[in-house]
Amino acid sequence: MQSAKTEWIGDWITPKNLLVCILIVPVLLIPFFYKGGAALLPMHLVIMVASYIVLAQTWNILSGLTGMFSLGHATFYGLGGYALAVAMVKLKLNPLVGLAAGIVLSAFFGLLLGAISSRLTGFFFTISTIALAQVIRTIAMQWTPVTNSITGLKIFRPIVSRMTFFYLSIAMAVAVSIFFAYLRRSRTGSMFVAIRENINLARSLGVDVVRYKTISSVIAAMIASVVGSFITYYIQVVDPNYLSPIISEKIIMVSIIGGMGYAWGPIFGSVLILLEEFIRGTLGARYAPLASTLYGVILIVFMLFRPKGIVSINLKRSFGMAIAALTPSKDVNASVGPNPENLGAGGGSTLHASQFSKEK
């Protein structure tokens, strides 16, 4: 038997992981590639994409791994944002205090969600996440002395180079994605998927379901809150839009289209965030809502043809089919046969396109 350590490293060196490592290098060089102000927009895009990767990873922990399908994930994002802004604007405190307060506040609501989930499962739990999100959003809109209602809070901070935000956001995305992959293979991760797959069997095998559900929602809430604080500090404003269902939907979209329950899911799915910014950039802000329409279409197409998301597309197999279609080869099957490909994140339950595709 391999030792635990070599098994880990061996599992992580896969063609896909290496490919992404290579692809990330040009992204890291963006600030140096453009001259002067031209780098600001691409850097902004990367910051947004990276932030959504983190948010989607946290949703992925809660819903993808543990099966607690939340439709109110923006709650934690908004709480982080408001905690930072209130601390800075109203209380004149250090932003780090606001960040910490956001984490604590979100952890509390994560606990609450865990407690709710011990009573409510499935659809009913989902409804309660919407309700919680609505409550928090209403408070943000109505508690004017603290939150400044729909105008929101504008924060003033010392000038920080955009490059700092840029690298910080990438570091967060990488760290949280690696954390997710680690979590998926850990004991805790196994407990999470056991709950998702069969809650009664999990119970009968000694899994403390309430405890692990709570751990899952607290972890997800705390990390999402950090992103909220980060973005608020970056954009310098927080308003009830941070708590809007649209944010929750975007987080879910990124995670589902990428592939629920896999570390690569949010990373692949985050391309969608670019789509909106791309439309805004090329067609103008007036057409930005068009992105939502496209998201809907893309989601339907994926649910129909690739319900497991982008991660379930086997590149080698797809390439093989394309090549087989283009070249009149005698030995077509050789290039089309099932190709086990480690996705790095799926642990034992790695997906192959060959297992899910309808066309055999």
Next chain:
Amino acid sequence: MFFEIQGITKRYGGLVANSDVSLHVNQHEIVGLIGPNGAGKSTLFQIIDGFVRPDSGSIRFKDKDLTRLPTFKINKAGIACTFQHAQLFPQLDVLESVMIGAYCRTTHRAAARQEAEKLVAFTGLQGKESTLIDKLTMFDRKRVELTAALATRPELLLLDELFAGLNSTEVSEMVDLVLRIRREMKPTFLIVEHVIKVIMSICERVYVLDYGKIIAECKPDELSKNPLVVKAYLGEEYDAS
């Protein structure tokens, strides 16, 4: 007393699923629980597992009261079960399914993995470690369920119709497996079963449940001589002679 339940009663509205059921199991015994459909066998198992709360009565295991404990604590106390309709983790592979059971007793991934690999080999599932449960046959699924239960190192194993839906070759293989488990891991068994061949070949003592009541307790070969049992299975009019 190793395992003892006393006066368990469970009503669903007007229906009495279990009425004042008492039974005991001695350590290292294999005890059968039989009865016609709807006799309340599975309800009794669900009560022991902690999925269903009894209206009255108590469950004691090694001098510990388990009556109102949640399911996972009952497992930690040393009781594992398999379900009437094989319950599994459909999207996980065989090894991880068993590891989840093993994690009940260890927090280390490597230790859980080693334990799982050992057990998978023991129950004859080697080579299928990375197969998804979805892709397995019924026989393999039942073995995975049993293996995962074994991974929690139970002292008492509750098997609810483990042999149902298997063909006769598979039944004898499963009987061999159960006997091998008993020989090497020395757990105690309480078995709900319809396959009489199994009851006859492995059980040392049998309880018969009918309309929620225990109507008989005897050795397996005495079953056919007990008029109450014959009546419960075949009806009033049947004359055994």
